[in-house]
Amino acid sequence: MSTGNGAASFAQVLALGDDALIAAQRLAQWTSRAHEMEEDVALANIALDQLGAARLLLSYAGELEDAGRDEDALAFLRDDRQFRNVLLMELPNGDFAVTIAKLLFMSAYQVGRYQQLVGGQDERLAAIAAKAVKECAYHFDHAALWTIRLGDGTDESHRRMQHAVDEIWPYTYELFTDDPFDGNDLRNGWLAAVEPVLDKATLTRPDDGGWQPRGGRDGRHTEHLSYLLAEMQVLHRAHPGAQW
Amino acid sequence: MVSVTTGTDAYQVAAQVVDPELRVVTIADLGILRAVDTDGDRAVATITPTYSGCPAMDVIRAEVAAALRTAGWAEVEVVTQLHPAWSTDWITDTGRRKLAAAGIAPPGPARTVSLGLPASRPPDQVACPRCGSTATDELSRFGSTPCKALWRCDGCGDPFEHVKSF
Numbered sequence: 001m002s003t004g005n006g007a008a009s010f011a012q013v014l015a016l017g018d019d020a021l022i023a024a025q026r027l028a029q030w031t032s033r034a035h036e037m038e039e040d041v042a043l044a045n046i047a048l049d050q051l052g053a054a055r056l057l058l059s060y061a062g063e064l065e066d067a068g069r070d071e072d073a074l075a076f077l078r079d080d081r082q083f084r085n086v087l088l089m090e091l092p093n094g095d096f097a098v099t100i101a102k103l104l105f106m107s108a109y110q111v112g113r114y115q116q117l118v119g120g121q122d123e124r125l126a127a128i129a130a131k132a133v134k135e136c137a138y139h140f141d142h143a144a145l146w147t148i149r150l151g152d153g154t155d156e157s158h159r160r161m162q163h164a165v166d167e168i169w170p171y172t173y174e175l176f177t178d179d180p181f182d183g184n185d186l187r188n189g190w191l192a193a194v195e196p197v198l199d200k201a202t203l204t205r206p207d208d209g210g211w212q213p214r215g216g217r218d219g220r221h222t223e224h225l226s227y228l229l230a231e232m233q234v235l236h237r238a239h240p241g242a243q244w
Numbered sequence: 245m246v247s248v249t250t251g252t253d254a255y256q257v258a259a260q261v262v263d264p265e266l267r268v269v270t271i272a273d274l275g276i277l278r279a280v281d282t283d284g285d286r287a288v289a290t291i292t293p294t295y296s297g298c299p300a301m302d303v304i305r306a307e308v309a310a311a312l313r314t315a316g317w318a319e320v321e322v323v324t325q326l327h328p329a330w331s332t333d334w335i336t337d338t339g340r341r342k343l344a345a346a347g348i349a350p351p352g353p354a355r356t357v358s359l360g361l362p363a364s365r366p367p368d369q370v371a372c373p374r375c376g377s378t379a380t381d382e383l384s385r386f387g388s389t390p391c392k393a394l395w396r397c398d399g400c401g402d403p404f405e406h407v408k409s410f
Contacts, residue, residue: 038383041387041388042385046386051297052296055296056296111359131296132296135295138410145385192359196361
C-alpha cells in the first residue's frame, strides 16, 4: 500500500470508508435493544456519525476510482471479499461490554488516523477527516466512560468488561499492521489513549504475545461480515435504486 | 465564519431558512450557511454540515434551493463545503439567545480534540435555560439530534437540552 504523500488512492479511501460503514451497521443493530433509552439514542447517534463519514468517504473513493461507482454502488453492490474494513468492525456486537470494548479501540484508532489526515496533502480527505475526528473523539469519550463504569463496577460487570477486552484485543493489531496509510506509528498514540482507560477501569491490558488475526484489508473476512452484508444489502439488491 | 462575497439579497433569502430540527433558529444563526454567490439569475449557496451524518442536511439543502427559486433565481445550486469543519463557535449571539429562549442551553466554547481520560477534562458549566441555575447535571451525552445532549437542572428540577460544545 502506498504512503500518505499527495492525493490518496481509491484503495486507501475505500478502506476507511468500509471501516466506517461496517461500524455504523453494527452499531445501528443496537437500536431498540440497549439497556436504557439514553444508551439506545447514544449508540444510534454514534452509528449515524459513522454512516455520515462512510458516505463522504465512499463517495470520494468512487470518484478516485473513476469507474462510475457511487456511494450506493460501493455499499450495496460489492460482495464480502471486496470489502476492505478491518475485522474489528465486523465482529458481532456481543454483550454491551463487547460493544463498548470495540467502540473504545475503534474510536481511539479513528481519532489518530483522521488526525494524521487532517494535516495531510489530500485536501478533500483532510476536510472529511477534520469533521470526523471531532465526532470520533466524542465516541471515544463515551466508550471510555462506560469502560471505567463497568470495569470499576460490580464483580459481574468487571468480569464481563475484562472478558470483552481480552476477546477484542487481538483484533486491534490489524489496525496498525494493515493501516491503509502505513500508520504503524499510530499504535503508540493509540496505546497512550487506551491504556489509561483500562488502568482506571481496573482492567488488565492483554499481553502482546497472543493471536493477531488479520486479512480484512485484503478482503479475507470472518463469516460475520457475510451475514451483516446480507441484511444491509438485501433491499437495494431486490429493488435497485429504491428510495424512501 | 459567514462570508458574503456577492449576492447580498440572495444571501438574505437563504439566511431566512429555519433549521428543520431546531425550529427556533435559522441556518445563518447556526453558522451552517457560509455564502451565497450570484451571477445573473444563477445563485450558488454554500452550506456546511454540523455533523457528518446529520439527517437534516437533505432538508436544509432542499429548503435553501426552494427559497432561492421562489425569490426569483432561475438556476440554483446548493454546494456542501466541509472545510473548515463546522464548530458550535460559529453559532451567532442572536442564535444563542434564540436557543436559550426556547429552553435549549447554548454551547460553551468548542473543545479541542483530545483522547484524554474523561475525568481529566474540566466539566461543562451549563446554566439552566429556564431558571439560570448552574447546578445542572448531564443525563445523557446524546440527545434527540446529533448536536444535543440531555441535561437536568437541580434548581428547578426540569430536564433540558443542551447544544453540545463541539
